[in-house]
Amino acid sequence: MTPTIHILNGPNLNLLGKRQPDIYGHDTLEDVAAQCAEIGQAAGLGTLLRQSNWEGQIVDWIHEARETAAGIIINPAALTHTSVAVLDALNTFEGPVIEVHISQVHKREAFRHHSFVSHRADAVMAGFGIHGYALAMRHMAHLLD
Ligand code: DQA
Numbered sequence: 001m002t003p004t005i006h007i008l009n010g011p012n013l014n015l016l017g018k019r020q021p022d023i024y025g026h027d028t029l030e031d032v033a034a035q036c037a038e039i040g041q042a043a044g045l046g047t048l049l050r051q052s053n054w055e056g057q058i059v060d061w062i063h064e065a066r067e068t069a070a071g072i073i074i075n076p077a078a079l080t081h082t083s084v085a086v087l088d089a090l091n092t093f094e095g096p097v098i099e100v101h102i103s104q105v106h107k108r109e110a111f112r113h114h115s116f117v118s119h120r121a122d123a124v125m126a127g128f129g130i131h132g133y134a135l136a137m138r139h140m141a142h143l144l145d
Contacts, residue, residue, distance in 0.1 A: 002044065002045065002046045003044075003045055003046065003070035003071075003144060004045065004046035004047065004048055004068065004069055004070060005036070005040060005045055005046070005047050005048070005069065005070060005071045005072070005073060005137065005140055006048050006050070006061065006065045006068075006069040006071075006072050006073070007032070007033070007036055007047060007048065007049040007050070007072075007073045007074075007133065008050055008051075008058060008061055008062070008065075008072060008073070008074045008075070008076075009029060009049070009050065009051035009052075009074075009075050009077065010051075010052070010053075010055075010058055010074075010075060010076040010077035010078065010079045010080070010086075011052075011053045011054075011077045011078050011079065012053065012077055012078070013029060013051050013075060013077050014029065014051050014053065016028050016029045016032070016102075016130075017029075017031075023102075023103050024102050024103060024129075025102065025129050025130060027129075027130045029049065029051055031130065032049065032130050032133050033047070033049040035130070035133065035134050035137075036049060036073075036133055036134065036137050039134055039137040039138060039141070040137060040141075043137075043138075043141035045070070045137075045140070045141060045144070047137070048069075055079055055083055055085060055086065056085075058076065058079065058083075058086055058089075059085050059086060059089045062086070062089035062090055062092070062093060063089060063092070065093055066092060066093055066094070069093075069095060070095055070144055071095045071096040071097070071098070071140045071143065071144060072090070072093060072095065072096075072097045072098070073097075073098045073100055073133060073136045073137065073140065074086075074090070074097065074098070074099055074100065074117065074121075075099070075100045075101060075102070075133075076099070076117050079117075080099070080101070080105075080112075080115045080116065080117050081111055081112060081114060081115065081116070082116070083116055083117075084116055086116065086117060087116040087117055087119055087120055090117060090120040090121075091120055096122045096123075096140060096143045096144070097117075097120055097121050097122055098121060098122060098123045098124070098125065098136040098139060098140060099115065099117050099118060099121035099123070099124045099125070100124075100125045100126075100132045100133055100136050101124075101125065101126040101127070101132065102128075102129055102130060102132060103126070103127060104126050104127025105126050105127075106126065106127075107127070122143070123136070123139055
């Protein structure tokens with residue numbers, strides 16, 4: 001079976017492309033899905049991109065990933081800075097986890113500087129725009145090689 005990377009996205013990222021384009025750019029989550037799928041295909045990896053505005057849904061998808069994912073790429077969005085529940089869920093996952101932020105969070109408000117998820121993430125991308133997801137996919141392929 002083809003190993004699959006789950007690409008999980010938190011609150012408000014359904015509006016990517018429309019939401020504060022000066023910060024997050026004009027590309028959409030569909031563009032992200034297409035780029036990740038292309039990179040995955042070349043590396044022999046499947047991809048499944050999901051987005052939810054609900055913390056519990058993200059937790060449930062991480063639990064599902066325990067059984068079905070070779071690795072997780074996650075942009076927890078605002079949950080990055082608030083959610084011990086998402087961190088605890090990721091701590092139950094045994095494969096590689098890469099945290100992605102489209103914006104350079106360390107250049108922004110102080111409340112964005114702390115990430116609960118970084119306590120678990122094996123790598124963190126911030127400030128690469130949506131290209132950060134593509135870079136994370138390439139690194140994931142390297143980690144799973
Ligand atoms: C974000 C950064 C977070 O601080 C913010 O709450 C988001 C998106 C990013 O991708 O840059 O919603 O994770």
